[in-house]
Amino acid sequence: MYVSPHSGPCPTSKLPSRRGFTLVELLVVIAIIGVLIALLLPAVQQAREAARRMSCTNNLKNIGLALHTYHDTFDSFPIGHHYQGHWDGDPLSNEGGTGFGWATGLLAFIEQGNQFDRFDPRYPAAENAITGNRKVCQTPLEIFSCPSDTKPDQYKEGAIPKAATSSYQGAGSAYDSYPNNKVGSTPNRDRFNGVFDRTNRGFIAGLKHIQDGTSNTIIVAETKWEMDKNRRNRSRIYAGNDIVAYAKGATNAVLINGQWAMNWTQKQGNPQPHRTAGSFHPGGATFAFCDGSVHFVSETIDHTATAWTNANNAYDGPNGGAGYGVYQRLFSISDGLVVPEI
Numbered sequence: 001m002y003v004s005p006h007s008g009p010c011p012t013s014k015l016p017s018r019r020g021f022t023l024v025e026l027l028v029v030i031a032i033i034g035v036l037i038a039l040l041l042p043a044v045q046q047a048r049e050a051a052r053r054m055s056c057t058n059n060l061k062n063i064g065l066a067l068h069t070y071h072d073t074f075d076s077f078p079i080g081h082h083y084q085g086h087w088d089g090d091p092l093s094n095e096g097g098t099g100f101g102w103a104t105g106l107l108a109f110i111e112q113g114n115q116f117d118r119f120d121p122r123y124p125a126a127e128n129a130i131t132g133n134r135k136v137c138q139t140p141l142e143i144f145s146c147p148s149d150t151k152p153d154q155y156k157e158g159a160i161p162k163a164a165t166s167s168y169q170g171a172g173s174a175y176d177s178y179p180n181n182k183v184g185s186t187p188n189r190d191r192f193n194g195v196f197d198r199t200n201r202g203f204i205a206g207l208k209h210i211q212d213g214t215s216n217t218i219i220v221a222e223t224k225w226e227m228d229k230n231r232r233n234r235s236r237i238y239a240g241n242d243i244v245a246y247a248k249g250a251t252n253a254v255l256i257n258g259q260w261a262m263n264w265t266q267k268q269g270n271p272q273p274h275r276t277a278g279s280f281h282p283g284g285a286t287f288a289f290c291d292g293s294v295h296f297v298s299e300t301i302d303h304t305a306t307a308w309t310n311a312n313n314a315y316d317g318p319n320g321g322a323g324y325g326v327y328q329r330l331f332s333i334s335d336g337l338v339v340p341e342i
Contacts, residue, residue: 049148049281049282051147052146052147052148052281053148053281053286053296055146055147056146056147056148056167056222056279056281056286057286057294057296059143059144059145059146059167059168060168060220060222060286060287060288060294061288061292061294062110062143063103063106063110063143063144063168063220063288064219064220064288064289064292064293064294065109065292066106066109066110067106067219067220067288068292069109070105070106070109071206071207075206076204076205076206077102077195077196077204077205077206077219078102078103078104078105078106078196078204079100079101079102079105079196079199079204080101080102080170080172080194080195080196080197080198080201080251080254080255081097081099081100081101081102081178081196081197081198081199081240081247081251081254081255082097082098082099082100082101082121082199082247083097083099083178083198083199083200083247083251084096084097084182084183084198084199084200084247085097085183085199085200086098086183086199087121087122087123087124087246088246092182092183092184093183094182094183095246095247095248096246096247097124097199097246097247098121098122098123098124098125098239098241098246098247099124099125099126099239099240099241099246099247099250100119100121100125100238100239101170101236101237101238101239101240101253101254101255102170102196102254102255103144103166103170103237103238103254104116104119104121104136104238104239110141110143112141115136115139115141118132118135118136119131119132119133119136119137120132120133124159124241124244124245124246124247125137125160125238125239125241125247126158126159126160126239126241126243126244127244128244134160136238137157137160137163137164137236137237137238137239137241138154138160138161138162138163138164139164140153140154140164140165140237141164141237144164144165144166144167144168144237145165145166145167146167146168146222146224146279146280146286148279148280148281149167149224149225149279149280150224150225150226150280151165151166151167151224151225151233151235152165152225153165155232157234157236157239157240157241157250157253158240158241158242158243158249158250158253159241159242159243159244160236160239160241163236163238163239164236164237164238165225165233165235165236165237166223166235166236166237167222167223167224167235167279168220168221168222168223168235168288169220169221169223169235169254169255169256169277170194170195170196170219170220170221170254170255170256171194171195171196171217171218171219171220171221171255171256171258171287171331172192172194172196172197172251172255172256172257172258172275172331173191173192173193173194173197173257173258173259173331173332174193174194174257174258174259174306174324174328174329174331174332174335175191175192175193175257175258175259175306175307175308175328176257176259176260176272176275176307176308177257177308178192178197178198178251178255179192179197179198179200179201179202180198180200181200182200183199183200184200185200185202186202187200187201187202188311188314189201189202189203189334190311190314190315190335191308191311191314193314193331193332193333193334193335194218194255194257194258194331194332194333195210195217195218195219195290195333196219196255197255198251205333207290209333209334210290210333210334211333211334211336212329212332212333212334212335212336212337212339213291213339214289214290214291214292215289215290215291215293216289216329216330216339217289217290217330217331217332217333218258218287218288218289218290218330218331219288219289219290220287220288221256221262221277221285221287221288222277222278222279222281222285222286222287223235223256223276223277223278223279223285224263224278224279224280224285226265227265227266227270227273227274227276227278228265228266228273228274229266229267233273233274234250234252234253234274235253235254235274236253236254239253239254240252240253240254240255241253252272252274252275253274255275256274256275256276256277257272257275257276257331258277258327258328258330258331258332259272259275259305259306259307259328260272260273260275260276260305261276261299261303261305261327262276262277262278262279262284262285262297262299262301262327263276263277263278263279263284263285263299264276264278265278281296283298283299283300284296284297284298284299284300284301285297285299287330295342297327297330297342298342301325301326301327301342302325302326302327303325303326303327303328304323304324304325304328305325306323306324306325306328314335315329315332315335315336315337317336320337321335321337321338324337326339326340326342330342
C-alpha cells in the first residue's frame with residue numbers, strides 16, 4: 001500500500017499577527033497632518049485673494065473702458081454728481097439737482113441699457129411716484145462689487161431705502177469738500193481739481209482738461225465697507241441723495257477725495273472716512289486711471305494730507321510741491337507737478 005509522504009496531520013501554521021498604531025504614533029501622524037494643513041492654508045488663502053483681486057481689477061478695467069466709450073460719444077466724462085439746478089426748471093437754482101452720479105451715465109455702456117431706459121433724468125433719484133428712478137437706484141450690479149469687499153448689496157442711502165452699494169467711487173478733488181456755489185458760478189479749479197465733481201463746478205471734465213497726463217490721473221478709486229465706527233461706507237452705484245425732492249448733500253456717496261490716505265478709518269482719527277479710498281486687498285487699493293489702465297497702489301505712497309489753505313499756492317509750488325503728496329497729485333488733473341513711477 002502506497003503511503004503518500006504528505007499524509008498525516010497538517011502542521012499548524014502560524015498566522016502573522018496584526019498590530020495597530022500606538023497612541024504615540026497616531027498623535028505624531030495627526031501632528032504632521034496639522035502642520036501640512038497649516039502650511040497649505042495660507043497658500044490657499046493667497047490664491048483666493050489673488051483671484052478676488054484679479055476680479056476687482058477686471059471690474060475697474062471694464063468701468064474705465066465704459067468711461068472712454070462715453071467720452072468718445074459725448075466728448076467728455078459724465079457729471080460727477082448732479083447736485084444742483086436743471087430738473088426743477090431753474091438752471092441757476094441752489095437746489096433742484098437729481099442726485100444721480102457718474103456711474104448712471106455708464107449704464108448703456110456696461111450692457112445695462114434696460115436699466116438706463118428705466119430711469120428719467122428729469123426727476124430726482126429718490127423719486128418713486130412717477131418714474132422708476134428709485135428702483136433703478138436699488139438694483140445691485142456685479143461690475144460694481146469687489147469680491148473682497150464685505151459690503152452688503154443694498155443699504156439705506158439718505159432718501160433711497162435699499163440703495164445699491166458700490167466698491168468703487170469717482171475721483172473728486174485732491175482736497176476735501178465739494179463746491180457749493182450757485183450753478184453758473186466758477187469755483188476755483190485748483191481746489192476742485194479732480195476728474196469728477198458736482199454740477200456747479202463750472203465745467204465737465206474731458207481728456208482735454210487732464211493736462212498732467214492721463215497715465216498720472218486717477219478717475220475711479222476702490223473703496224471698502226467698514227470704514228467708520230458703524231462698520232459701513234457710503235459708496236453707492238447710482239446716486240447720492242439725502243432728500244426725496246432734490247439732491248442735498250451725499251456727494252461722498254459717489255465721489256471721494258485725495259486729502260486723506262487710503263484705508264485711513266475713523267478709528268484711526270479720520271474725520272471723513274466716507275471720502276477715503278481703501279480696500280480689503282492687503283497693502284493698498286486698486287485704481288483706474290484716465291488712460292484706461294488699472295494699478296494697485298500701495299497704501300504707503302507719499303501722502304501729505306494737505307488741506308486747502310491758500311488759493312495763490314494751491315500745490316506748494318515754491319517748494320516744488322514738497323507739501324503736496326504724490327497721492328494727492330494723482331487726484332489732480334492739472335497741478336503741473338511730476339508724478340514718480342508708482
